[in-house]
Amino acid sequence: MKDKLYPLMFKPILKDKIWGGQKLKTLLNKPSDLPNVGESWEISDVEGDTSIVSNGILKGQSLKQLLRTYKDELIGTKNFKQFGEKFPLLIKFIDAREDLSIQLHPNDELAAKRHNSFGKTEMWYVMQADEGSNLIVGFNQDMTPDKYLKHLEEKTLTDILNFDQVKSGDTYFIEVGRVHAIGAGVMLAEIQQTSDITYRVYDWDRVDDQGNERELHNDLAIDAFDFNMPDNFRVSYDEELNTSNNMVSCPYFTTNYLQVNQNIKKRNTFDSFIIYVCVEGEAKIVTDTHQESLKKGQTILIPAGLKDFEITSEKATLLEVYV
Known part of the structure; x- marks a missing residue:
């Protein structure tokens, strides 16, 4: 089993x-x-x-x-x-x-x-x-x-x-x-x-x-080389608190900027795993059965089959990545 x-x-x-x-x-x-x-x-x-x-x-x-x-x-x-x-x-x-x-x-x-x-x-x-x-x-x-x-x-x-x-x-x-x-x-x-x-x-x-x-x-x-590539490599993005702000969307991955200072309920609707990369602060990822701390410099993978979870933090900045 x-x-x-x-x-x-x-x-x-x-x-x-x-x-x-x-x-x-x-x-x-x-x-x-x-x-x-x-x-x-x-x-x-x-x-x-x-x-x-x-x-x-x-x-x-x-x-x-x-x-x-x-x-x-x-x-x-x-x-x-x-x-x-x-x-x-x-x-x-x-x-x-x-x-x-x-x-x-x-x-x-x-x-x-x-x-x-x-x-x-x-x-x-x-x-x-x-x-x-x-x-x-x-x-x-x-x-x-x-x-x-x-x-x-x-x-x-x-x-x-x-x-x-x-x-x-x-x-x-x-x-x-x-x-x-x-x-x-x-x-x-x-x-x-x-x-x-x-x-x-x-x-x-x-x-x-x-x-x-x-x-x-x-x-x-x-x-x-692609010598005809446009000058479009700098990424601008919003920084709205407690919401996923899109940074990059391409055929290979989507990355969002997520700044958290409260409890956020998340539902995975992407038919994909979700990866959180903690780039500042500390957060907790909470499911029905598990709780994991995520500190600056740590990364966590939420399996695709795990649909509902919470992110809780007083202050953290996360990159949210899925395919």
Whole structure:
């Protein structure tokens, strides 16, 4: 007999990165012996990095096991038809002590053909940014493949990139084919398709402690660029209290901004799981049988079959995500 599903939390998968820092340990309370924690994968079904349940009777089971057992009860009927036993989203926190490489991601078609993977449409919500910190998103002028390749060859790529100075709450939608990079001093939440396919085009001539440069993927990247993309990556959204304010809606996910300072009754009408990412404060998720605390830097998954629940908080900011 199957155990009844409840709001699920997962053990973070921490990643040591050449550009990573200490904020995920100090600001988001992610204990680790790794020297430079760049990423915390909160919910992942990437091959080799599958999330493990950390709460309740299903503690110790993997997300993959849950999908096999619960199927549409976990992710929703339409999602199970589309994705089968593959969880469609990857949720991360990222801390950039140094600039990340300049990169882009392939679309579904290219990713399937080359890597047997989904593409990687993603969004960023800035949780904290040191003074003067930047994100790189898109170009600062009209671009063609020839012009781009000339700047790449001459090592003047940064002359044509768009730098945006950012602060907490700034939100960006990064479509496949758009050049981008997280700048030094930025900590953010990232919501993306389940994919770990990145085409790195420039890495600031950086070397590791063995003196090796990281691999670049310029041959693959040139076909993945969309040079005609509009300048529509900055996301504006309302901040009405105790209601779900839409931030991003795309074929791969919907994300809402939810600021809570009271009890809210929620009903899941989406035929999808709902993920809550706590980016500020603390809240409780309450069902008939369970109560879970959700603190800043934590993430919880509400299974699709769990229709009614409450969110209660004196002060919390949540990202509400579903497919």
